[in-house]
Amino acid sequence: MKRAGIGGVLIAVPLALALLGPLFVPEDVTRSAPFMPVGLLGTDFVGRDTWHQVLAGGQTVVLVALLATAFSYLVGVPYGVVAATARLRLVDELLMRPLDVLLAVPSLLVLILVAAITGQGLVVLVGIVTLVNFPDVARLSRATALEIAGRPALEAMRMQGESWWQTSIVYTGRSMLRTLAADLGVRLTAALYLVASASFLGVGVPPGAADWAVMVDRNRGGLFLQPWAVVVPALLIISLSIGLNLVFDRALRKVRT
């Protein structure tokens, strides 16, 4: 109980900042010299107010992670189910083998290469994180669907002449829900990790953007002068990932017991 409380607080602070923060950023950007102790947290590498940047910078990280996770499920689950329920063994192999290759390439290498080909942009970032994350979802869905397809209940439904929709979508989908939900936390933290690391390496978001990970990278030069400009966004990202892990781990335990 206590741990969910801590986890909840750890999620709530960065999430509230990320979602509500942009509302409190004043329209006109006041500029002063870089890394000066002006305002709440001083100024950043181009003289913008760090506190305003922190308020505005959570949105991209959180939204891209959420969207990429949603898309990995949208692509991965049907992919895995099709592979599992295919009549021909060959279809299954054709669908799943390429994923093994994808999983054998380091994910940051894929990320850097694809970003170099397609250019920057949030859409690209969502796409790449989806691409890197969906093989895991597809594998899990395939394994789960295979197990369900062998159940006597499904065989009985088929013999009763239930429609394809009833057997393959309604029953299989409902049975898979629990396993997939249990996996959600892992996917979400993986997505957050990749999005933040990618932004830090300068993939996806322009270098001047208000983004926590970009702030950490760009303000590193002023670490001796204005450590807050680096430490605050870094701590927000850390707090978000710790909170997500604690809350989902607890939820997982509840599901299992």
Added chain:
Amino acid sequence: MNLASYAARRAALGLVQVLAVVTLVFFLVEALPGDAAVALAGDNPDPARIAQIRAAMRLDLPAAERFAQWLAGLPRLDFGESLVSGRPVAQFLFAGIGPTVVLAVLTLVLLLPISVLVGVLAALREGSLLDRALTSVSVALHSIPEFALAVVLIAVFGVQLAWLPPTAVGADVLAEPAVLVLPLVVLLARPICSISRLVRAGMVDALESDYVRHARRLGIGETRVRFAHALPNALAPAVQQVARTTDWLLGGVIVVEAVFVIPGLGTVLVDSVAARDLPVVQGLAVVFAVTTVAVNLLADLVAFRLAPRAEVIA
């Protein structure tokens, strides 16, 4: 199935995997926008000169032919030449491998004993305060992005307290081991959590199993039951995770190298992608693919040796 035939089968599979990854990366890299010959011609974009550069770099040949030539050179460690500097790609790779391997080996040397110890401790006191504390911490720390952890550590220990050098700029790793402390801590944080959790789970299962109960009934000492009978079985699932970690250490620590300015393979990768130096990127991909497959092969063999069961073979 004995170890030798299992090894042979896995090695053959690994070779196919390497070829697939290498092919994929070659054509991905081919798709990178921008013409290297035009970029090299620079201030002198004379068509004749561009054609000359193109012929010198064999860019005028069809992709399939270049792929075949490049593939044929690989067994001789001939990865072609860098487009930017004209030096052989192998030189870049050898320069980058040193720091990366030093970091990876040091991390593994610290990682294995610590994570096994933490996992076994938690499992032996299952349900106790120590177990719950260790489990909570490892769950919490499991997926913190390295760069965030790294900059916070640098800010605290490198800048505020000034105990440790904040980066490894220009430092000789062997002469100044202090520069490695912070990178090692950052590299250890995630793997310790994941591996110790697996060891704990495996150990809890093993201690409750029938064969351990049987060994106890036979009157074998508790220490021996724990460490000679239960532990090897508990380690089998963790071996796969150690393999993934090793693989990551040898190719994926781009972020840590960037933060601490360590001139390893990750830095070479970032630089070469930024400079559109395609042969270097392709060479790196080969190195990464080979290490991935080799490490996984080794892990499967170790797991097979530790717990020769049917599901390991499948």
